[in-house]
Amino acid sequence: ATEIIFDCDTGVDDAMAIMYGAGNGARFVACTVTHGNVPVHVGARNTLTILDAVGLTDVPVHQGAARPMAQPLLTAEFVHGHDGLGDAGHAPSQRSLAGTLAAAEIVRLARSRPGELTLVAVGPLTNIGLALLLEPELPRLIRRVVVMGGAAGVPGNASETGEANIWHDPEAAQLVLDAPWDLVLVGLEITMSTAMPAEVVARLEAVETPHGRMLWQSMQHYIDVYEPLVGMRTCVLHDPLAMALALDPDLATYRLARAGVELRGERTRGQVVADLRGFEPDPTDPLEPGVVRLVDTLDVEAFHEKFLRAL
Ligand code: BDR
Numbered sequence: 318a319t320e321i322i323f324d325c326d327t328g329v330d331d332a333m334a335i336m337y338g339a340g341n342g343a344r345f346v347a348c349t350v351t352h353g354n355v356p357v358h359v360g361a362r363n364t365l366t367i368l369d370a371v372g373l374t375d376v377p378v379h380q381g382a383a384r385p386m387a388q389p390l391l392t393a394e395f396v397h398g399h400d401g402l403g404d405a406g407h408a409p410s411q412r413s414l415a416g417t418l419a420a421a422e423i424v425r426l427a428r429s430r431p432g433e434l435t436l437v438a439v440g441p442l443t444n445i446g447l448a449l450l451l452e453p454e455l456p457r458l459i460r461r462v463v464v465m466g467g468a469a470g471v472p473g474n475a476s477e478t479g480e481a482n483i484w485h486d487p488e489a490a491q492l493v494l495d496a497p498w499d500l501v502l503v504g505l506e507i508t509m510s511t512a513m514p515a516e517v518v519a520r521l522e523a524v525e526t527p528h529g530r531m532l533w534q535s536m537q538h539y540i541d542v543y544e545p546l547v548g549m550r551t552c553v554l555h556d557p558l559a560m561a562l563a564l565d566p567d568l569a570t571y572r573l574a575r576a577g578v579e580l581r582g583e584r585t586r587g588q589v590v591a592d593l594r595g596f597e598p599d600p601t602d603p604l605e606p607g608v609v610r611l612v613d614t615l616d617v618e619a620f621h622e623k624f625l626r627a628l
Pocket residue numbers: 328329330331354393396439440465474480481482555556
């Protein structure tokens with residue numbers, strides 16, 4: 318099983334990613350939570366609620382950064398609902414948060430299991446950036462990183478060019494992209510292709526497991542938001558795709574590219590700028606700092622099947 322530290326801002330699609338992982342063989346070592354879709358304490362509570370719903374009542378949840386490194390906090394309740402889970406009225410988990418703060422726990426786990434853990438990050442990258450500041454050797458201690466973030470060569474969703482997770486903390490994102498680890502950047506250029514066709518939405522609606530019902534109810538507000546964008550009642554599966562590629566890298570093909578975050582642009586702050594002109598890796602160091610894997614092609618049908626199976 319792939320052993321995962323899941324860094325999230327739960328959030329409707331973060332909830333989908335937890336359910337996807339639970340049903341597809343992920344072993345959650347810990348969840349760490351950041352500000353993002355909702356304030357961090359709300360996201361932390363939501364993470365516990367979703368873990369409990371899939372029976373993962375022993376996975377510890379560590380609260381993390383309450384705001385970005387160098388700009389004010391901004392949240393996205395207009396996308397995820399006031400409670401972050403579509404205001405569907407789910408009873409929040411009564412479980413306690415773990416004592417250690419997120420960044421410290423990421424460092425502690427990585428040191429205790431060098432080279433074994435996969436980091437899946439589907440919120441703003443503040444916790445991971447902080448962990449890199451605490452432990453500069455972190456990239457060597459982590460097996461692989463899969464980040465949902467960026468909009469390489471396509472329009473943003475938080476600004477003209479900015480994707481929400483990067484745009485919510487550009488400085489942290491730059492620290493993460495620039496670290497020398499094996500990093501897959503799963504951006505809007507590929508996640509927007511995961512909008513579920515009507516037939517998949519119908520199968521989702523018919524799911525009868527309690528957690529599947531719960532997700533369907535939470536998704537309705539999110540589907541409302543996507544309807545004008547996609548032209549039908551469906552939604553895209555941003556965060557589940559990052560989880561899917563952490564568990565089954567072969568669902569996609571990849572290409573290497575240099576990428577960084579625009580930190581000073583007057584209209585483009587928070588944009589991921591990837592050099593899409595092609596890239597000749599250094600054979601001695603294909604993953605030199607600043608080089609990431611972008612997703613080239615994706616088996617969307619296989620991904621949707623695995624998503625449905627998990628529910
Ligand atoms: C990302 O931003 C958040 O709203 C979602 O949870 C996802 O992680 C999509 O841009």
